[in-house]
Amino acid sequence: MKKEFVVIGLGRFGGSIVGELISQGAHVMAIDHSSDRVDEFASIATQAVVANSTDEAVLKSLGIRNFEHVIVAIGEDIQASILTTIILKEIGVEKITVKAQNDYHEKVLRKIGADFVVHPERDMGIRIANNMLSNTVLDY
Numbered sequence: 546m547k548k549e550f551v552v553i554g555l556g557r558f559g560g561s562i563v564g565e566l567i568s569q570g571a572h573v574m575a576i577d578h579s580s581d582r583v584d585e586f587a588s589i590a591t592q593a594v595v596a597n598s599t600d601e602a603v604l605k606s607l608g609i610r611n612f613e614h615v616i617v618a619i620g621e622d623i624q625a626s627i628l629t630t631i632i633l634k635e636i637g638v639e640k641i642t643v644k645a646q647n648d649y650h651e652k653v654l655r656k657i658g659a660d661f662v663v664h665p666e667r668d669m670g671i672r673i674a675n676n677m678l679s680n681t682v683l684d685y
């Protein structure tokens with residue numbers, strides 16, 4: 546059976562996750578409150594939905610609880626990222642990954658029960674620096 550994911554926030558980070566999951570054969574529901582962003586993903590994702598993820602009723606009506614893993618890829622709006630994560634926990638989503646903007650954001654996310662917290666820019670910087678130091682072929 547195909548794996549089922551939800552990606553909330555279709556910026557560069559969330560968008561690249563959607564593309565990779567789809568290319569690996571997964572089912573992906575892509576959500577953003579910007580209809581322009583959603584239009585971009587309409588032909589890529591399994592389902593692309595315009596929705597504000599801070600609206601609990603909307604998330605419930607989309608059946609988010611039934612997906613295996615939800616990633617919150619909202620960047621600048623830390624309040625929306627935190628509120629979305631709390632709602633996902635309350636709904637009973639099994640696995641939640643959230644993009645953090647900074648260490649304080651990460652601390653809050655861990656307190657409210659995010660399963661995985663990522664800092665894409667920081668993590669990629671560390672990875673590239675390590676690759677540079679070890680002189681490996683530049684393949685990121």
Ligand code: ATP
Nearest residue numbers: 554555556557558577578579597598619620621625
């Ligand atoms: P990038 O991944 O491009 O670095 P970023 O970190 O700058 O992105 P934003 O552009 O602030 O992050 O947010 C990513 C996406 O999340 C945007 O497309 C934005 O429309 C979407 N977004 C923000 N808040 C919400 C929300 N409450 N509900 C749904 N989508 C949201």
